[in-house]
Structures are given as C-alpha cells and as structure tokens.
Amino acid sequence: MVTIYDIAKQANVSAMTVSRVINNSGRISANTREKVKRIMQEMNYVPNSTARSLVKQETKMLSLLITDITNPFFTTLARGAEDAALKLGYKLLFGNSDENLSKEREYVDMVLSTRVDGLLFAPSSDASAEHLAMLRLHQIPFVLIDREVPGVEADMVLGDNRDGALRLTEHLISLGHKRIAFVNGSSTVSTARERSSGYREALLKHGIRYDPELVMECRFNHFDDSDLLDRILALSEPPTAIFAANNVLAVSVIACLRDKGIGVPEQMSVACFEDVGLASRLDPFLTVAVQPAYEFGYRGIQLLVDRINRKDGEERQVVRFPSEMIVRKSTGKPRQPSS
Amino acid sequence: MVTIYDIAKQANVSAMTVSRVINNSGRISANTREKVKRIMQEMNYVPNSTARSLVKQETKMLSLLITDITNPFFTTLARGAEDAALKLGYKLLFGNSDENLSKEREYVDMVLSTRVDGLLFAPSSDASAEHLAMLRLHQIPFVLIDREVPGVEADMVLGDNRDGALRLTEHLISLGHKRIAFVNGSSTVSTARERSSGYREALLKHGIRYDPELVMECRFNHFDDSDLLDRILALSEPPTAIFAANNVLAVSVIACLRDKGIGVPEQMSVACFEDVGLASRLDPFLTVAVQPAYEFGYRGIQLLVDRINRKDGEERQVVRFPSEMIVRKSTGKPRQPSS
DNA sequence: GTGAAAGCGCTAACAT
DNA sequence: ATGTTAGCGCTTTCAC
Numbered sequence: 001m002v003t004i005y006d007i008a009k010q011a012n013v014s015a016m017t018v019s020r021v022i023n024n025s026g027r028i029s030a031n032t033r034e035k036v037k038r039i040m041q042e043m044n045y046v047p048n049s050t051a052r053s054l055v056k057q058e059t060k061m062l063s064l065l066i067t068d069i070t071n072p073f074f075t076t077l078a079r080g081a082e083d084a085a086l087k088l089g090y091k092l093l094f095g096n097s098d099e100n101l102s103k104e105r106e107y108v109d110m111v112l113s114t115r116v117d118g119l120l121f122a123p124s125s126d127a128s129a130e131h132l133a134m135l136r137l138h139q140i141p142f143v144l145i146d147r148e149v150p151g152v153e154a155d156m157v158l159g160d161n162r163d164g165a166l167r168l169t170e171h172l173i174s175l176g177h178k179r180i181a182f183v184n185g186s187s188t189v190s191t192a193r194e195r196s197s198g199y200r201e202a203l204l205k206h207g208i209r210y211d212p213e214l215v216m217e218c219r220f221n222h223f224d225d226s227d228l229l230d231r232i233l234a235l236s237e238p239p240t241a242i243f244a245a246n247n248v249l250a251v252s253v254i255a256c257l258r259d260k261g262i263g264v265p266e267q268m269s270v271a272c273f274e275d276v277g278l279a280s281r282l283d284p285f286l287t288v289a290v291q292p293a294y295e296f297g298y299r300g301i302q303l304l305v306d307r308i309n310r311k312d313g314e315e316r317q318v319v320r321f322p323s324e325m326i327v328r329k330s331t332g333k334p335r336q337p338s339s
Numbered sequence: 340m341v342t343i344y345d346i347a348k349q350a351n352v353s354a355m356t357v358s359r360v361i362n363n364s365g366r367i368s369a370n371t372r373e374k375v376k377r378i379m380q381e382m383n384y385v386p387n388s389t390a391r392s393l394v395k396q397e398t399k400m401l402s403l404l405i406t407d408i409t410n411p412f413f414t415t416l417a418r419g420a421e422d423a424a425l426k427l428g429y430k431l432l433f434g435n436s437d438e439n440l441s442k443e444r445e446y447v448d449m450v451l452s453t454r455v456d457g458l459l460f461a462p463s464s465d466a467s468a469e470h471l472a473m474l475r476l477h478q479i480p481f482v483l484i485d486r487e488v489p490g491v492e493a494d495m496v497l498g499d500n501r502d503g504a505l506r507l508t509e510h511l512i513s514l515g516h517k518r519i520a521f522v523n524g525s526s527t528v529s530t531a532r533e534r535s536s537g538y539r540e541a542l543l544k545h546g547i548r549y550d551p552e553l554v555m556e557c558r559f560n561h562f563d564d565s566d567l568l569d570r571i572l573a574l575s576e577p578p579t580a581i582f583a584a585n586n587v588l589a590v591s592v593i594a595c596l597r598d599k600g601i602g603v604p605e606q607m608s609v610a611c612f613e614d615v616g617l618a619s620r621l622d623p624f625l626t627v628a629v630q631p632a633y634e635f636g637y638r639g640i641q642l643l644v645d646r647i648n649r650k651d652g653e654e655r656q657v658v659r660f661p662s663e664m665i666v667r668k669s670t671g672k673p674r675q676p677s678s
Numbered sequence: 679g680t681g682a683a684a685g686c687g688c689t690a691a692c693a694t
Numbered sequence: 695a696t697g698t699t700a701g702c703g704c705t706t707t708c709a710c
Contacts, residue, residue, distance in 0.1 A: 001396075001687090003686095003687055003688085004687065004688065004689095005687080005688095013696075013697090014696065014697045014698080015687090015688080015689090015697090016689080016696070016697060016698080017695085017696060017697080019688070019689060020689095020695095020696085022688095023689085025689095026695080026696085027695055027696090028695070028696085029695060029696090032695085032696085044476055044477070046448075046451045046452050046477065047452050047687090047688080048393075048452065048454060048686090048687055048688070049452045049453055049454070049688095050389055050392045050393045050398065050453075050454050050686090050687080050688090051393055051686070051687035051688040051689090051702090052687080052688055052689075053389045053688095053702095054387075054389050054390055054393055054686090054687080054688075054689095054701095054702050054703065054704090055687085055688050055689050055690080055701075055702045056688085056689070056690095056702085057340075057702075059389065069414055069417060069418050069421070070411070070414055070415060070418060070616070072409070072411075072616070072617065075408055075409055075414050076409060078408060078433075079408050079409060079435065082408070082433075082434075082435055086445075091432065091449060091453065092432075092433070093430065093431075093432055093433075094417075094421075094431070094432075094433040095421075096418065096421055106425075109385075110430055112385045113385050113386050113387065113388045114388055114389075114430065115387060115388070115389050137383055138383070138385065247617065248617070251617050251620050251621045252620070254621060255620050255621070276617045276618065276621060277409070277411070277616055277617055277618070278411065278586065278587070278590050278615045278616055278617075278618050279615065279616070279617045279618030279621045279622075281590050281591070281594050282590045282593060282594070282615060282618045282622075282624065282625070283618075283621075283622060283624065285621065285622065286621070340703090342702095342703055342704085343703065343704065343705095344703080344704095352680075352681085353680065353681045353682075354681090354703090354704080354705095355680070355681055355682080355705080355706095356679085356680060356681075358704070358705060359679095359680085361704095362705085364705095365679080365680085366679050366680090367679070367680085368679060368680090371679085371680085386703090386704080387702090387703055387704070388704095389702090389703080389704090390686090390702070390703035390704040390705090391703080391704055391705075392686095392704095393685095393686050393687065393688090393702090393703080393704075393705095394685075394686045394703085394704055394705045394706075395686085395704085395705070395706095396686075
C-alpha cells in the first residue's frame with residue numbers, strides 16, 4: 001500500500017508537507033505542491049481514511065437506519081439522504097431494522113463501534129428509547145426521522161400524520177361513507193397513534209361514532225390478519241370503506257379483498273398514507289396522502305450535519321412536512337349509503 | 340472516550356489482556372476474563388473499529404453499488420446483500436450511481452479511501468471497465484452483479500437475460516403478435532445486449548423479420564422518448580405489442596400509452612423484464628420475467644466474501660440465475676392479427 | 679497466562 | 695514554507 005511516506009520520499013519532502021498538499025492546509029510553495037501532486041498521481045496514491053479517522057476522531061460517515069427497505073417511502077427517503085450526505089462531504093451507511101427491535105439493537109451496536117459521526121434514525125417503536133439512550137451515552141448525534149419517541153428530545157423530521165389522516169378520512173366521509181374501517185400499524189409507533197388521532201377527529205367532527213370493532217392493529221411492514229378482516233366484513237353493519245395507515249397495509253388489504261371477490265372501489269373504498277412507487281405510475285389507482293419522502297431524507301441529513309457542527313445544548317429543530325392528498329380511483333361513493 | 344487502556348487500568352491488567360478478552364484469543368484465566376468483561380460493561384466500553392481496522396488492514400466493511408435505488412429489483416437485491424453481509428460479519432455501505440459514470444467514479448474513489456474489504460458492483464455500462472481497473476490496481480476484490488463488462492474477468496452473479504427475453508417474446512408471438520416493438524436500455528449495458536439478442540432470436544425462430552424501426556434505445560432508469568414512441572405507433576404497420584427491457588421502462592411506456600388513450604392489453608400488449616414491487620401485488624397486471632433479486636444480492640455477497648478469503652488467482656465463479664415468466668393481464672391477442 | 683514494545687497511516691502542535 | 699515529535703486506539707510479536 002502506498003503511504004504518505006512513500007510520496008514524501010519520492011518528492012524529497014516530509015510527510016507533513018504531503019499531508020498539507022492533500023488537505024490544502026498551510027502554506028506550500030506552488031512548486032512543491034505541483035511536484036507532490038504529480039507524484040501522488042504517478043504512484044496512484046489514495047489517502048487512507050481509516051488512519052485519518054483515528055487521529056481526527058471523526059469518520060465523515062453518517063448512518064441511516066430505516067425500518068423497511070422494500071417500502072418505496074423509505075427508499076425514496078434514502079435517496080434524499082444519500083444526496084444530501086454526499087453534497088455535505090459524508091458517506092452514508094444504510095441499515096434496515098425490519099421494524100424489529102433486536103435487529104435495531106444490533107445495528108446500533110455496530111454503529112457505535114464504527115464511530116460514525118451521526119445517525120439518521122427511524123425508530124422501530126417507542127421501545128427504541130433504550131437505543132437512543134445508548135447513543136446519548138456515547139454522544140453520537142442523531143436525528144429522528146418519520147417517527148418520534150415519547151420522552152426523547154431530539155431534532156426531528158416528521159410528517160403531519162394527524163392532518164393527513166384527518167383529510168383522508170374526511171374525504172371518505174364526504175363521499176358518503178359512515179362505516180370506515182381503520183387498518184393501523186402498531187400503536188407503539190408514533191405515526192400510528194397520530195394517524196389514529198386524525199381518523200377519530202374526522203369521525204367526531206362529522207358526528208360519526210368511533211367503533212373499536214372497525215379498527216385493526218398490525219405491523220406496518222406486514223399485513224397478516226386476514227381473519228380479522230373477515231370478522232370486520234361480517235359485522236352486522238360492515239364498513240363501506242377502509243383507511244389503511246400506510247401503503248404496504250393498503251396493498252395487502254386490497255389483495256385480500258380481491259381474493260374474496262370484493263371490488264375496489266365498487267364494493268369497498270380504500271385510501272391510505274404514502275404512495276406506492278411504480279404502482280402509482282403503472283395505474284394511478286390508490287387514493288393517498290403523499291409525504292415528501294425525498295425531502296424527509298434530505299432535510300434529515302441537513303439537520304444532522306447542523307447538529308454535528310453545533311454545541312450540544314443548542315435548541316433543537318423540528319421540521320414537520322405536510323402531506324398532499326391525491327384522490328384517485330380507489331375511493332368512491334358507498335354502494336348503498338349506510339344508515 | 341473509553342479506551343482499552345481505561346479498562347486495563349481498572350482491571351489491573353495490561354491492555355493486551357483486555358484485547359485478548361475482546362477477541363477471544365489466547366489463553367486467559369476464567370477469573371480475569373470475567374473481571375475484564377464486567378468492567379467493560381460497567382464502563383460502557385465499545386471497541387473502536389477504526390483503530391482496529393488500521394492495524395489489521397481490514398475494515399470488515401463491504402460496499403454495494405447499484406444503479407437505481409428506486410427500482411424494486413435493486414432494493415430487493417440490496418436487502419439480500421445486507422442480510423448476507425450481516426450474517427458473514429460485515430457491514431454494508433450502499434451507493435447509488437443512477438446509471439451515471441461520473442457518479443460511479445466518485446463512489447469508487449470514496450470506496451478506495453474507505454478501504455472496504457470488497458465491492459459488489461453493478462456497473463453502469465461497459466465504460467465502467469475503467470473503474471474496475473482502478474479496483475484491480477488497488478487490489479480491492481469485487482464481484483460483478485446483474486451486468487458484466489466485456490474484457491473484465493471477475494466473479495459474477497447474472498440473470499439469464501437472453502433466455503428470459505426469448506421466452507417473453509415467444510409468449511407474445513404465441514398470442515399472435517408479429518409486429519413487436521422493443522424498448523431497450525442502452526446497448527452499452529450487457530443486459531440490454533443480451534435481452535436484445537433473445538428478442539431477435541425469438542423473431543428469427545418464428546420467421547418474423549427483425550425491423551430496426553420497431554426498436555428504441557433508452558436509459559434503463561428513465562424513459563424519455565415519448566416522441567419516438569409516437570413515430571413507432573405511426574408506422575404503416577404499427578406494433579401490436581411492446582417488449583420493454585425492464586420494469587421502469589415498461590411502466591413509463593404504459594403511462595405514455597394511457598395518456599394517448601391506447602388501452603393495454605386491448606389495443607397494445609406489454610411485457611417486460613423484472614417485476615414491479617408493490618404494483619404487482621396491488622394489481623397483478625404486468626406480464627413479466629422475474630429475476631430472483633434477493634438471491635442476486637445474497638449470492639453476490641457470498642461470492643465476494645469467498646473471494647476475499649481466497650488467493651487472488653483462483654478460478655472465478657459465475658452464477659447465472661434463470662428468470663421465471665409470469666403471464667398476467669397486460670398481454671393478450673392482437674386486436675387484429677397483423678398480416 | 680500475561681505484559682512490553684513497536685507500529686498501522688495519518689495529522690496537531692510546535693518548531694525552525 | 696517546511697520539518698520533528700508525539701500520539702490517535704488497537705493488535706502483532708516476542709518475551710517471560
């Protein structure tokens with residue numbers, strides 16, 4: 001491996017001079033600068049960032065932890081984060097927790113030993129508080145993304161989940177729906193709670209009774225309760241519409257309905273949070289509340305780098321993006337308006 | 340920061356003994372082992388992998404470079420790669436070249452200075468040869484994934500593109516199509532050439548003339564030639580079916596057709612390589628040749644780690660996965676069989 | 679079974 | 695404008 005000393009020897013200068021050329025620091029005569037640069041080229045020298053990290057106590061690496069790498073919301077977010085990180089001179093290490101606390105724990109351990117300079121973190125649930133405490137203990141700056149954790153004060157980039165859910169539900173109500181089922185993610189996740197709160201507020205506002213029998217709670221990355229859906233459909237007053245708390249759940253619900261021969265939107269309207277990637281281009285079908293995923297990632301990294309460059313105590317920043325409602329074909333009037 | 344010396348002092352042993360406990364190497368008395376472990380816990384010690392990397396000359400980090408992070412094929416591949424890397428004791432650094440040579444170059448530079456132990460590499464085009472030469476020069480082991488590069492001998496994980504394209508095209512022919520347009524990726528990418536070759540072979544086999552006027556060449560991540568599509572549709576003998584070389588192109592083509600009021604499959608059949616993520620669950624619509632994306636990533640990392648652990652010269656491994664054809668609704672009989 | 683010394687490749691701090 | 699010294703946190707090597 002070619003080191004800074006090999007270059008120094010060839011150029012008849014000290015290692016320090018080479019270091020200064022590499023980092024454009026200090027005063028160097030144009031002559032030696034050129035000579036050193038030429039020799040670095042000739043010898044295919046590449047600085048060893050491991051060594052640099054060790055002495056500078058910074059790695060110029062950030063880490064992004066998301067909860068579902070197959071979800072277009074998170075991959076688009078990842079793209080924004082990567083663009084921002086690169087622009088700001090950082091590399092980005094990705095991780096995928098699968099909404100799973102112990103995978104998340106492993107990832108946090110890894111990140112701690114890798115000494116990344118900061119972490120953009122989508123917590124898998126409120127239980128992530130324990131991992132965030134770990135990061136605090138080791139003084140790793142972090143920014144929460146998409147989800148917050150009760151009791152944890154931090155910079156955050158969030159969506160306006162309550163408002164989005166409220167508008168989506170009101171949209172269904174305005175079409176004439178009164179029995180609206182709600183397929184939610186786990187209530188241990190802040191976005192699930194906020195979307196639930198928007199849903200309930202919409203009902204309240206329009207004098208519709210909140211019926212717990214119409215509500216299902218699943219994991220955000222996996223809809224596995226086809227039975228419960230059956231039970232809801234078999235109620236004496238079955239729903240005429242379903243509001244799903246995210247894209248993955250909505251797609252699963254629609255697949256289930258199709259298997260049962262229930263047409264969307266003819267027999268059942270379906271709306272959800274977050275768009276569905278290629279699917280919405282292939283066939284603009286699902287009525288959704290779209291969040292600016294790319295900006296989530298981009299702003300998240302910006303906040304993180306901001307935080308890294310500031311004193312610890314300084315006031316925290318919270319960005320909350322509104323969502324945009326896109327009405328498409330999956331929602332329509334109820335077949336026979338419920339009483 | 341807590342170092343190995345802090346632990347050593349507390350435990351009244353040398354740093355070396357602590358190191359041995361951490362790495363489970365050498366002979367240590369059960370007593371000291373327990374004591375050291377306890378103190379590491381108490382002091383929240385986390386080994387600094389930067390320092391370890393510097394002396395061991397390995398980072399236990401691998402890197403995955405893909406060409407389109409928003410394409411479900413690549414994100415699923417990434418998931419497989421991550422699972423395999425974690426299982427084998429490596430971290431995974433992701434990068435996204437956007438099918439863009441200069442972004443790829445930046446990424447390769449970064450990877451070189453980060454001293455990753457190996458690289459899983461989806462080349463953006465044949466011109467990537469120059470970057471691979473860079474990696475060879477610096478003795479970074481790499482495995483090519485999804486695409487090969489002429490003149491570059493390396494371990495590879497590939498799909499059977501020719502065969503997949505052949506079968507997809509034959510499927511269209513068997514439905515009665517004789518004028519089949521082909522929307523391909525750039526011919527500077529191996530998969531585009533192989534899919535073209537499968538397409539042509541199918542035509543030949545069934546005595547259908549290859550007509551260059553029916554062929555378009557785009558970038559794999561972006562369909563931008565709506566005009567050319569117009570020209571093809573305006574031919575005296577227009578196509579009754581379109582074969583798109585990947586999912587992104589197919590979705591764009593269908594969106595274009597829809598904008599022009601051309602129904603799929605009623606007025607135009609469309610088939611493509613690679614599935615479309617959530618879209619195919621939402622509405623099983625597109626007829627596709629599906630590649631085992633997760634396995635691409637998983638096997639790719641396995642080959643890479645294999646290579647890292649072997650001498651340089653040893654024979655190379657090439658894995659070629661077949662694709663599975665799934666006939667869905669986007670393909671049907673031509674409206675009026677062309678003459 | 680344990681420790682001391684040296685060094686991985688680089689840069690901060692202090693010379694000159 | 696350039697060089698010297700020391701040290702980042704760890705492991706290798708050799709010694710006991």
